[in-house]
Amino acid sequence: MSHYPVHTMATAPEASQPSLHALQSAFGFIPNIAGAMATSPVLSSSLVGLFGNVHGGSFTEPQIQVLLLTNAVTNEAEWAVAFHTTLALQQGLTPADVDAIRSARLPNDPAFAALSRLARTLIEKRGRLDVTDSAAFLQAGFTEEDLLEVIAVTAASTITNYTANVTKPPLEPAFRDHAWHPA
Template identity: 65%
Template sequence: MSDYPVHTIESAPAQAKPVLEQLENLFGQIPNIAAKMATSPTLIAGFIGLFERVHASSLTEPQIQTLLLTNAVVNASEWPVAFHTALALKEGVAPADVDAIRRGALPDDAGLAALSALARTLIEKRGRLISSDQSRFLEAGFSIEQTLEVIAVVAASTITNYTSSVTRPRLEAQFEAFAWHAPAH
């Protein structure tokens, strides 16, 4: 049971309503995680601002979804894993690559593997990359600018991952086929 309400556009604080409307237009519904996030207009406004910039970066949608899925798995955040599994598949990420990420492995696709490895390393090392971490990413054909864009994706993902862990949103029916449970530690 969660103390965080699942807001509608009507019930949300006034400053959160425009973001919920934007997300409803984008996804055809308000994702449950955003409905809970709307309890804090500060959080949801910060999230949507970063979300918009991430999706306007030089990274492609399959690359962004690879990063978001990797981040959710590394952070053991169940709702985002299911959500980003669905979006990654929709964006054309190979099912085998999606499955690999969900298992904590790297995708077969070399570019996606470089992105996934960098995201995992950023999270696990709390941003303290060593030169070889960055070199592998650059040698895979990415730029130093894209290294920083990956940080933006990790930041956006951290917002949803932590919100999910704290508020425990119910998984929507269309994502149930992609349900994922964090391994026991």
């Protein structure tokens, strides 16, 4: 059980309130991870800055969810896996592709597979991609700019994944059907 509170707008430190407001506007509610993160205004505002850039970048929302779900599974972040499973399905990923990612396998969709492979490899190799890793991604139709953008998505998800693993926020009822535990 975590000793980190899940802050609301009423209980969050004043310096975290703009971040919570931004996330509430984006999602329609304040996710428990954001409430836990609000304990640190620096962490909270860092996520919001990256979040805006990631969701305003060149990837589609389904592609972003492939990356975020892959990262959550690779980092074994239970809260984030449930959350991004829900969002991935809402964004139109097939249940088969979502199940594959949740099982640390590649999705059937070739573009999603390239994104998922790169995301997992980036984390597992701690950014030390070799020529083969990069070439496989580029051969799937992505660009060098896209490869660097995957790093930004990974940075954003690392914030939420690590925060989830440290603070262990409770899973919201809306995500409980997609609860996940590492194998």
